[in-house]
Amino acid sequence: MQSVDLIIHARWIVPIRPRSVLRDHALAVHGGHIRAIGPDEEIRARYTAAHTTQLDHHVLMPGLVNAHTHAAMTLMRGLADDLPLRTWLHEHIWPVEGRFVSPEFVAMGTELAVVEMLRGGTTAFNDMYFFPEAAAEVAQRMGMRATIGHVIIDFPTAYAANADACLQAAADLLPRLRQMPLIRQSIAPHAPYTVGDAGLRGARDLAKVEDLPVHMHVHETACEVQEATDRDGMRPLARLARLGLLDQHFLAVHMTQLNDEDLAICRDSGLRVAHCPESNLKLASGMAAIAVLRQQGIGLAIGTDGAASNNDLDMLGELRTAALLAKGVSGDPTAFPAWEALEAATLGGAEAIGWGAETGSLETGKAADCIAIDLDHPATFPVYDPVSQVVYCAGRDQVSHVWVNGNPRIVEGRAVDWDTQDLFARARGWAQRIREKDNDA
Structure with missing residues (x-):
């Protein structure tokens, strides 16, 4: 034997x-x-x-694969609910980030997120946030698989002054994160409306040189698409195609606003879509046409988005919402069958975030x-x-x-390597300071 x-x-x-x-x-x-x-x-x-x-x-x-989240934003869970996306971002989330985001903030928020995700059966996640090294260190230490995105954004943040500074920070950090066996990396320009052509070209070039996927919010709201069309004379997805960003390694998050031209670009490029139904519902951003994307053969993954807009990181709940909502939106009870939803939440997600050869299915030789x-x-x-x-x-x-x-992280419903009450105690101080500042704003 x-x-x-x-x-x-x-x-x-x-x-x-x-x-x-x-x-x-x-x-x-x-x-x-x-x-x-x-x-x-x-x-x-x-x-x-x-x-x-x-x-x-x-x-x-x-294990379930969360194909899109902002793990550190667990520290802003429930901070500003029942608001339109722009009000939520401009009047609450971005001001709080400007005051508090730091490596310590990211580490604390990511630790909360990892505990929640592991307890709910998620074994890998795809992150997009500032100070990516802090998130990577937490995931590696806590034994969770992750793809960590290097955020690219034009306007100044606590992390970097502009897109050029973001790109330089990413280039400097890439070799260090490659030493972590549970970590992969991506280049993560935030969105077409926050990154200009120069920053997008830089993100494209860095991703190609380093052989990394690109992870980006695209076509999240009708307003975003209309403003881009008025400004650029083209829809955001067409602009990304013109700039050469789109291929089979591009993960487009949300994609709630798609016309026939957009669908043709998706098919031709081979990009994948990360569907985040509960965040889209809560912010009333629109809904991805999953039945149509399936019919077009476009690869699908499922993500929760961040806890500030969802408000949980529950992938079982997310895949159920995705399956049911696809039926309701399309009027077709076969639009997103249970097997396909489960595949999108496992192997589809793993393939979308660069881990498909290692995880996402139970096969001999895989992790x-x-x-x-x-x-x-x-x-x-x-x-x-x-x-x-x-x-x-x-x-x-x-x-x-x-x-x-192969390492146990949860056994009989209990955590193996962390004290949840200690974690809560450390997070409470952050929550109190955030609440006080948000009330003062």
Whole structure:
């Protein structure tokens, strides 16, 4: 018999690729990677393990992938709710960021976010925020996989004076972050309305030289698109295409405003879309036409956006909203079936943020990034189809186990390596100062 580090026995395994539900199967893990998946009796006969986990009522599946967030913004969760996007940004979020954003702020907010995401079954996230090194260090230390975006923005912030300074900071930081095994990187121009042509060309060139993806808010609101058309004589996506940014490594976030010309650009370029339905709903920004994007063969991922506009980082909730909303918007109950929504929240996200070869599905040789969801629960009983139960019924409180790279992060619903109460105590001081300053504004 072969010796491995861990064997997980589960009532159901949903590997995502192939699309199948494996009943009474087991997964063998060694050196952080999946050694084998097979019927329970076969794995027991072939392998002996240092550790064994028995999951009699659970789905074992890949960890969820949050394809777009601003992790540090957990410190602004609920700060300014029920406001239009511009009021929210200009009168609350940007002023607070101007007063408080620092490496310490980013570290604290990211730590809160990582705890929330891991507890909810997310094992990888795609971040866009200032002081990216602070976010990367937290994710690496806490054992969570991440793609960290180097923000490019024209106007001065606490992080950098302008787009040129952002680009220089990114170039300086890239080698350091490459030393972190759980971290990948992207170039993240904020949006077409906050980065001029020169900054976008710089972002394009740096991404190509360093072989990095580009991660950007695009077509988030009708107002943004109309103003760009009035100013530039073209829609933002057409401008990005003209500047040479769009290809299969470009992740366009939101994309709530698409016409036939935009869809043709998406198809021709091979870009992917990160759909953030709950943030779009809350800010009344519009809604991505998921049914149409699917029909066009455009790659889809799902993200939560930041906790300041969502207000949670709950990927199980997000994928359910995405699946249901697509049906309601299109008038078609088959618009975004459970399997496709789950794939967008796992493998689709992993491929969109540069981790597809390592995670997003349970396959031999891939990293053992997996989660267990207990379906022996009033919300998910009885179980006719475990995939449907995960997508349409399960809550993040049912996530019992989380592994990243084979390392346990959540066991029986409890954190392995951090004290949540200590985390809250450290965050309270930040929250009090932020609230006082926002009230004074």
